[in-house]
Amino acid sequence: MTTSGTAARAARGAYLVWGIALFAYAIAVFHRSSLGVAAVDAQERFSAGASVVSLFLVLQLAVYAALQIPVGVALDRFGSRRMILAGALTMAGGQLVLALASDVPTAIAARVLVGAGDAMTFISVLRVVSLWFPGGTVPLITQLTGILGQAGSIAAAYPLVALLHVTSWRTTFLGAAATGALVAVLVLVALRDAPRGTTAPPPVDAAELRRRLADTWRESGTRIGLYTHLVTQFSGTVFALLWGYPFLVVGQGRSPATAAGLLTLLVLVGMGVGPVLGRLCGRWPLRRSVLVFAILAMTVTVWTVVLLWPGRAPLPLLVVLVVVLGTNGPGSMIGFDYARTWNPVERMGSASGVVNVGGFVASLLTVLAVGAVLDLLTPGASTAYSLDAFRAAFSVQYLFWAVGLVGVVRHRRLLRQRLARDGVVLVPLHLAVAARLRGGSAYR
Known part of the structure; x- marks a missing residue:
């Protein structure tokens, strides 16, 4: 195969892998936004006031922020594929719990799971971009990832709300959980951490991870x-x-x-x-x-x-x-x-x-x-x-x-x-x- 043909094939592979990672991020945004667009229905289902429903959002954001550094360290250790997979399954579990929840504490636990899974996704996708695309292209692909990923909020604002109004709370959030399972399958089948031939970093112990985190912060x-x-x-x-x-x-x-x-x-x-x-x-x-x-x-x-x-x-x-x-x-x-x-x-x-x-x-x-x-x-x-x-x-x-x-x-x-x-x-x-x-x- 010619050099140009090899380059074209590599580019197609990069965009395919990025497409899978981008879809995982868009679904994460969908999960993140799903309760916000169903806030009124949540108040009725859980007999909760607006302040309690807003607490769901605050706790979800707090979990997301608190897990960023631990997730980043785990990402360096385990790679994007495993972290995106774990995030998808965790968010699916959170939506499953929310579908079955009938009280406020259970609903809060569900949103904590969604926040935790969400925390694993975005920076893992950014690592995919950095390893699959040349340096000069990375800033543009990174911006496109952030932009196109917001399609998940559109899916939450329209299809999810429409489904909620024609079916039930349980059916709607069971369907949301199913999207997480779909992401997990796609990640297992098609997502790879880096292009073929890339040398994987050797496993490191806890002391080395702490040293790297300290170097990162400095x-x-x-x-x-x-x-x-x-x-x-x-x-x-x-x-x-x-x-x-x-x-x-x-x-x-x-x-x-x-x-x-x-x-x-x-x-x-x-x-x-x-x-x-x-x-x-x-x-x-x-x-x-x-x-x-x-x-x-x-x-x-x-x-x-x-x-x-x-x-x-x-x-x-x-x-x-x-x-x-x-x-x-x-x-x-x-x-x-x-x-x-x-x-x-x-x-x-x-x-x-x-x-x-x-x-x-x-x-x-x-x-x-x-x-x-x-x-x-x-x-x-x-x-x-x-x-x-x-x-x-x-x-x-x-x-x-x-x-x-x-x-x-x-x-x-x-x-x-x-x-x-x-x-x-x-x-x-x-x-x-x-x-x-x-x-x-x-x-x-």
Whole structure:
């Protein structure tokens, strides 16, 4: 076979394996979103209030975040195939328990299982991407993974809800459990950790795993990835996941249809922006922090205008807010690209796990802080939150933006000092762009 034929075959194999891994991630997103779209039915089934149902989400996110580093270490030890398989079976088990649950404690246990299985999936898929695609292509494929995986939330929002309304709770979530079993079968049959001929890392003992985790944490490339994920992800996630809809409907007085349309726009913007950021990271890998700062500056600026606007914000301003928040998810993926490029392959899983902690911990804490401030400023158990209460509540974001910015700036400086010691000199940004457009190098 010719060299070009071999390359084409390898490319087809990479996309096939990625397709299986991507499907597993999309189903994980489906499981993650399934209870949220069935919240009203859950309140009726378990005789629970809205606060109890929201506890399901908080615990699920907490489990997801808490398991990222242990899962990352296990990923380096066992590989993507085993971890994605374990995640699929764990989420299927969680949905099975939820289908049969009739009380709140059992339902909570079910969502903990879903959170645990979900935690095993995404960073395992990223490891598949890193090992099957050439380095320059990885940022784009990573962005596409994050974007296309959100098809799972669409499946939760439409087919699952439709099935729930025409059948029953038990039938619907038994069907959801069956999707996990389907993923497990596909992973067993078609997913491989790395291309044929790739040397598998030798097994290591617990002491070596601890040493690798310590090295991963000391690596400034991992730290800048963590703070990048934190500073770019949490605002859009909190808005889309829980507090955006109440803010738009209760605080800003928009109709439910308008609020739903704005949240849909947020997802669509992310789908459009992701590939662009992936291309830019591939072309200018040493300028990724510029993209991070740009996304952060836009996010802080538009939120500041919205929060300081006298009275309710006009619809065009809310559209701008949603468009900017749509860049947050794709922006957070830059954090994983830092982890990939500054860590050796044997630490890739643990590095991705550390990065993934940043945004989800910030999101979880922001969800709780916004709710606490709203409750503090709203009399009794009312949910008729005032616009001023929402302004105060969303102001907690500035604390996390400050923490993330300081972390990115500090570790960016350390990485640039290391590059300077290695003889890599970054030219001014405008000259780098001009050089690239002329087909030359962005560095000297």
